[in-house]
Amino acid sequence: MKEAIQVHYLEIVTSDVERICASYSQTLGVSFGNPIAELGGARTAVLTSGGTLGVREPMHDAELPTTRPYYLVEDIEKSVIEAERSGAEIAVPPMVIPGRGKCAIVMFGVVQSGFWQI
Numbered sequence: 733m734k735e736a737i738q739v740h741y742l743e744i745v746t747s748d749v750e751r752i753c754a755s756y757s758q759t760l761g762v763s764f765g766n767p768i769a770e771l772g773g774a775r776t777a778v779l780t781s782g783g784t785l786g787v788r789e790p791m792h793d794a795e796l797p798t799t800r801p802y803y804l805v806e807d808i809e810k811s812v813i814e815a816e817r818s819g820a821e822i823a824v825p826p827m828v829i830p831g832r833g834k835c836a837i838v839m840f841g842v843v844q845s846g847f848w849q850i
Contacts (some may be wrong), residue, residue: 740804740848741780741835744787746797749775752787770829800837802846808834811847820845 746752753764754773762777764787764805790797803810808826816822820838827850828834833850 738781738783738804739779739801740783740850741802741846742783743774743786743802743846744785745790745795745800746787746799747789749787749789756785756787762792770832780796798844800844800846802835802848805847805849808836808849810847812836812838815845815847 734816744752756762756777757764758848762785764775765775766788767773767775767788771786772788772791774788776784777787779785812822815838822836823839823844824835824837826834826836826847833848835846835848837844837846839845
């Protein structure tokens with residue numbers, strides 16, 4: 733197991749994408765790009781850690797606003813199995829994001845986390 737945790741992708745799901753992006757641009761000094769289809773239409777900014785911040789609207793009526801970190805892992809299938817064994821519900825099993833790797837979402841009650849393998 734790795735000693736350090738790296739957030740590869742930090743996702744903010746909100747119904748007010750433009751306001752969040754404008755606020756973060758002003759207060760944090762970051763620039764957001766145009767929406768990226770394979771990231772659910774998220775507008776993204778590069779983090780100094782090398783990761784990415786993505787802000788997008790909910791993709792369906794049942795998706796609630798949330799902030800979801802995706803942790804970089806070496807083996808996403810193993811990480812999802814271990815999370816499930818420790819009590820997590822698998823919200824989205826490992827799936828391929830073309831050109832970006834694989835991601836998955838797990839939930840511990842209302843706390844959502846993701847895994848990302850590149």
